[in-house]
Amino acid sequence: MMISTAPPAFIFILGGLLLPLLRARRLKQAWLLFIPALAFVDLIALQSSGTCWTYHFLGYNLVFGRIDTLSLCFGYVFCIMAFLGMVYALHVKEDGQHLAAMFYIGSALGVTFAGDLLTLFVFWEIMAASSVFLIWYQRDKAALGAGFRYLMVHLFGGSLLLAGIIIHVSTTGSTQFGVIDYGSLSSLLILLGFIINAAVPPFHAWLSDAYPEATVTGSVFLTAFTTKSAVYVLIRAFPGVELLVWMGAIMAVYGVVYAVLENDIRRLLAYHIISQVGYMVCGVGLGTEMAINGSTVHAFCHILYKALLFMGAASIIHVTGKRKLTELQGRNLYKKMPICLSLYMVGAFSISAVPLFNGFISKTMVVAAAGELHRPIIYLLLHLASIGTFLHTGLKLPYGIWFGKTPEGTTRREIEAKEPPLHMLIAMGMTAFLCIVTGVFPQILYNLLPYPVHYQPYTPYHIVGMLQLLLLTATAFWLFANKLGGEPTISIDTDWFYRKGAGLLMRYCYRLDEARTGIQVFASRVVAGVVVVSKNPIQSVQSLFSREKSVLLPYNADTYRPAIGVGVMVLLVLFCIFCVILFFRF
Amino acid sequence: MPRILRYLFLLACGVAVVLGFLIHAKHPLFRWEIIPAFDAAFGFLGCILIVLISKMLGKYWLQKDEDYYDD
Numbered sequence: 001m002m003i004s005t006a007p008p009a010f011i012f013i014l015g016g017l018l019l020p021l022l023r024a025r026r027l028k029q030a031w032l033l034f035i036p037a038l039a040f041v042d043l044i045a046l047q048s049s050g051t052c053w054t055y056h057f058l059g060y061n062l063v064f065g066r067i068d069t070l071s072l073c074f075g076y077v078f079c080i081m082a083f084l085g086m087v088y089a090l091h092v093k094e095d096g097q098h099l100a101a102m103f104y105i106g107s108a109l110g111v112t113f114a115g116d117l118l119t120l121f122v123f124w125e126i127m128a129a130s131s132v133f134l135i136w137y138q139r140d141k142a143a144l145g146a147g148f149r150y151l152m153v154h155l156f157g158g159s160l161l162l163a164g165i166i167i168h169v170s171t172t173g174s175t176q177f178g179v180i181d182y183g184s185l186s187s188l189l190i191l192l193g194f195i196i197n198a199a200v201p202p203f204h205a206w207l208s209d210a211y212p213e214a215t216v217t218g219s220v221f222l223t224a225f226t227t228k229s230a231v232y233v234l235i236r237a238f239p240g241v242e243l244l245v246w247m248g249a250i251m252a253v254y255g256v257v258y259a260v261l262e263n264d265i266r267r268l269l270a271y272h273i274i275s276q277v278g279y280m281v282c283g284v285g286l287g288t289e290m291a292i293n294g295s296t297v298h299a300f301c302h303i304l305y306k307a308l309l310f311m312g313a314a315s316i317i318h319v320t321g322k323r324k325l326t327e328l329q330g331r332n333l334y335k336k337m338p339i340c341l342s343l344y345m346v347g348a349f350s351i352s353a354v355p356l357f358n359g360f361i362s363k364t365m366v367v368a369a370a371g372e373l374h375r376p377i378i379y380l381l382l383h384l385a386s387i388g389t390f391l392h393t394g395l396k397l398p399y400g401i402w403f404g405k406t407p408e409g410t411t412r413r414e415i416e417a418k419e420p421p422l423h424m425l426i427a428m429g430m431t432a433f434l435c436i437v438t439g440v441f442p443q444i445l446y447n448l449l450p451y452p453v454h455y456q457p458y459t460p461y462h463i464v465g466m467l468q469l470l471l472l473t474a475t476a477f478w479l480f481a482n483k484l485g486g487e488p489t490i491s492i493d494t495d496w497f498y499r500k501g502a503g504l505l506m507r508y509c510y511r512l513d514e515a516r517t518g519i520q521v522f523a524s525r526v527v528a529g530v531v532v533v534s535k536n537p538i539q540s541v542q543s544l545f546s547r548e549k550s551v552l553l554p555y556n557a558d559t560y561r562p563a564i565g566v567g568v569m570v571l572l573v574l575f576c577i578f579c580v581i582l583f584f585r586f
Numbered sequence: 587m588p589r590i591l592r593y594l595f596l597l598a599c600g601v602a603v604v605l606g607f608l609i610h611a612k613h614p615l616f617r618w619e620i621i622p623a624f625d626a627a628f629g630f631l632g633c634i635l636i637v638l639i640s641k642m643l644g645k646y647w648l649q650k651d652e653d654y655y656d657d
Contacts, residue, residue, distance in 0.1 A: 260640035261649055371615040379616065387632040460609045467602045468626035475599060476633035484637065489649040499655055 005046075007053045007064040008039040008075060009110035009123065012082070016102025020095045029090050032098060036082035039109070043075050051115050060175055063115025070296065070450045074112045074232045077300045078105065080434070081224045081307060088311055088427035089217035097137050101221050103130035108225035112232055116175040117165045120233070124161060124197075128154035131226060134218030135210050143213040149495065150210035153196065153203075161193030180237045191238055197230035198281055200247050201254050204274050205495030208258070211273075212266035212323070216314040219266060223273060223310050224303045231280045231299050240287025248282025249381040251275070256388030258493065263324050263486040265313045265397060269306070272351065272393055275385055276302050276363075282382065283366040286373055289451040294365035297445050301358040301438060305350035308431040309393060312344030315420035315428070316401055322415075325397075325486025329404025336417040339425060341402050346432035348398060350439065352390035355466060358435045361442035361457045364466070368455060387473045394470075395477045396484050404485065602626065 006014075015035035022028045046052075046067050053064035082105045092098065103126060110123030128151065135147040167186035169175050180187045192203075199207040211222050238244060255275030262268040276298070283295030317323050319337070334341055350357040353364060363386065370378045406412040419425060438445050446453040477484065533540045536555040543552070606623035618624045 256636060257640045257643065258648075260637060261644040374615060376616055383628065384632050384636065387629055388636045391633055391636065459612075460605075461611050464602060464605045464609050465625040467598075468606055468623060469629035471595075471599045471602050472626045472629035473633045474595070476630050476637075480634075480637055483641075487649065488652060489644075490652055490654060491644060491648040492650055492654070493648075 005042050007110070007113060008042050008079065009064065009106045009113065011035060011039045011042060012102045012106030012109065016099045016106065019098055019102070025093075028095075028098075032086045032090065033083065035102065036079050036086060036105075039082070040076070040079040043072060043079060046072070053113075054115075060118055061116060062119045064110070064119060065113050066115030066177070067113070068450070069448065070232070070235060071112050073296055073300060073448045073450070074228065075109060076448065077228075077303050078109055078112065078225065081105075081221075081303050084304075084307060084427050084431050085217070085221045085224070087430065088220055088424055090423040091421055092215075092217055094137065096133065097215065097218065100130050100133035100137070101218070104134065104221060104225060108229045111229045115177060117169065117177050118175055120177055121158070121162055121165055124193075125155075125158050127226065127229070128158060131222060134222055135214040137218060138213060138215045140213075146210045146213040149498070150206050152498075153206040157193045157196030157203075160189050160196070164189030164191075164193060177236065179239065182238060182241045187238075191241075194230050194233050194237070195247070195281075197226055198234060198277055199227050199230075199274050200251055200277075200281060201274070202494040204251070204254075205493045207274060208267055208270045208493060209495050211270040212264050216318045219314055220307055220310045223269075223306045227273060227277045228280075228299045228303055231277060231284065231295060234281065234284045235292060235295060239284055239292060241285055244281050244285030245375070245378060246285070248278045248280070248285055249378045250278070251281060252278030252385035253381055253388070254278070256385050256392070258491055259388065259392040260484075261487075261489070261491045263326055263488060263490075265316065265323055265325060265328070265401060266310065268325075268392060268397060269309050269313055272309075272389060273302075273306060275389060276306065276351065278385065279363055279366045279382060282378065283369060286366075286369050286375075286378075288369055288373065290372060290455060291366060291369035293446075293449045293451050293453055293455070294362065294369050296449055298362035298366055300445055300448075301350065301362040301435070304431055304438070305347045305357075305359060305435050308347030308428060308435060309344065309351065311424065311428045311431065312340060312347060313397075313401075315340050315424055318424070319420055320415055320417050324488070325400040325404070326488050329400045329485055330406030330412045331415055331417075332403070333417055334402035337402065337419055339419055340428070341398065343425070343428040343432045344398060345394075346435055348394040350435045352394040352470060353386060353466060354394075354470060355458070355463050356436065356439050358439040358445075360466065361439055361445070364457055364462060365455050383469070387469060390470050390473050391477055395474060399481065400484075400486055405482065599626075 012035060015031070015038075019028065019031060022031055046065075049068045051063050051066050055062045055064070082101075085101065085105075086098075089098070089101070107123040107126035107130060111120055111127065114120040114123060132147050132151045132154075135143050135150060137143075164186045167184075168180070168190065171184075171186065180190060182191070196203045196206075207227070211219050214222055234244065252275050255271040255273070255278065259268050259271040259275070262271060280295040280298050280302070283291040283298065285291075316328070316333070316337075320328070320333075322328050346357065350359040353359040367379060367382045367386075370382060442457055446455075532552060536552055538555070538560060539552060543549075603623045603626050606626060610622075611619045614620055
């Protein structure tokens with residue numbers, strides 16, 4: 001029998017709603033940490049698989065708890081991440097930011113445990129609507145614009161999802177959320193809705209556009225939930241869809257290419273989210289037990305190390321107020337922030353899959369799954385993306401932020417900087433600890449996975465191969481180090497189409513509006529003319545022939561009425577004519 | 587980089603490449619897995635490839651001024 005506690009989504013959403021009622025600051029902070037812990041315990045209490053928290057609503061069964069190894073695995077890491085993110089955000093005084101984060105996390109958990117498509121859709125939309133506030137709370141022009149674009153893309157994706165769900169439900173008659181047969185219109189719409197949230201190119205630009213504009217603490221939350229809940233629903237609904245293999249592999253390399261060009265430190269990391277989610281999407285497409293395991297465990301590890309990397313980058317922004325490599329390099333920050341640097345490097349080694357860090361036990365599993373299926377091109381593309389990942393996150397970014405050379409021809413003062421506040425360091429420390437523990441003892445994670453794991457990451461061949469790859473990448477970086485510094489540019493991406501396109505559309509709309517105004521002015525002139533003429537037709541016709549400008553007076557019948565004698569005269573004339581006709585007729 | 591670190595780094599590279607000749611894949615899945623130190627070559631050349639291709643794309647197509655969208 002299942003224990004009937006509350007769905008974790010409700011714990012977060014109710015917890016968020018109660019937050020503003022607490023007055024004392026310490027109490028608030030305790031509450032922020034208590035909620036994720038409570039949700040985690042709530043999940044631990046669910047030992048058996050099955051469905052629970054089913055509610056009957058308008059003739060449909062809403063399932064808030066579909067519990068199995070897959071949903072629990074994502075549920076655990078979401079709760080852990082919520083806790084770590086809240087520790088990192090303890091200094092934030094605005095309740096609104098915490099409220100948005102709580103709703104966001106709660107809805108991501110709602111998506112994870114949704115057993116039917118309607119529940120899934122509702123939480124999907126709450127996720128988009130709450131997360132945008134984590135961007136808007138940055139309160140600058142760039143954040144406002146990026147937030148609006150973010151919201152529009154997600155609402156568009158949500159509409160596609162809804163359309164797909166409606167067609168799916170009306171054709172199959174079932175709202176159950178499970179594997180969806182790929183190929184029909186409804187499945188395509190649902191898939192499109194999912195891959196927009198998974199940031200699969202060309203629908204990825206919202207991520208690299210919006211995440212770097214979010215608040216310092218908001219961006220840490222954003223990295224974890226949207227894309228990973230999308231990976232989860234893809235695993236649920238579309239395992240083994242060949243299209244996803246290629247999309248994932250291309251996505252992994254795509255993010256890397258843009259990261260070479262990027263100057264904004266958080267945007268560089270955002271492109272690496274796209275790259276890393278590529279491995280997961282590829283694993284979903286491969287669809288074997290090993291590949292699905294790989295995607296799941298990689299999502300788990302990715303949430304931890306990417307949060308750590310974003311915490312590191314956000315700490316730099318929090319402390320120095322600078323966010324670009326061109327502003328940071330050459331300031332020797334390593335002397336002032338050694339702890340922050342060390343913790344960041346744990347995240348960098350993890351994402352680069354250095355042995356003993358958690359990326360090594362997860363990323364290599366997806367790559368090995370591609371090998372097992374004998375897919376050489378996919379295998380090499382994923383391998384190539386690994387190189388790029390280490391090159392940027394492990395070498396270029398830390399070198400540029402903490403060391404780096406001053407750009408030629410300029411002298412650079414050292415800036416005021418110190419380690420970030422203690423709670424930020426504690427959050428980073430805990431995340432780093434988890435990255436290492438799960439890397440050294442992979443069985444901890446492997447035991448949580450949906451299928452039994454037969455993969456052994458720590459073989460001499462794997463370790464030596466990975467070390468060769470990484471060390472020689474570092475050698476190549478060494479050769480290029482001077483050329484890889486930041487450049488004060490931005491790179492156009494697929495958001496160009498709607499950012500420039502919207503401008504064009506607006507310009508077109510203005511033209512259209514001008515034309516409309518023109519027609520309206522013309523029409524009202526015609527009407528005004530008709531009004532004038534119909535007020536006094538005689539005078540207006542007369543005024544056409546007179547030289548003088550006359551004021552148009554309202555029609556007055558007396559002005560044109562002839563004297564009574566004229567009428568008598570006409571009558572007399574008519575009478576005479578009548579008489580003459582009579583006389584000659586007879 | 588301090589000189590000692592530089593030597594250590596080169597030593598590590600050397601050791602990794604030498605080990606590549608000694609340790610072989612038990613069940614090679616692809617032909618290149620038989621080549622010793624393939625990963626080292628792939629890492630080095632792949633890195634250069636990524637940098638060159640991305641920089642070219644950036645220079646001739648993708649990179650714009652920072653105020654590109656502000657009009």
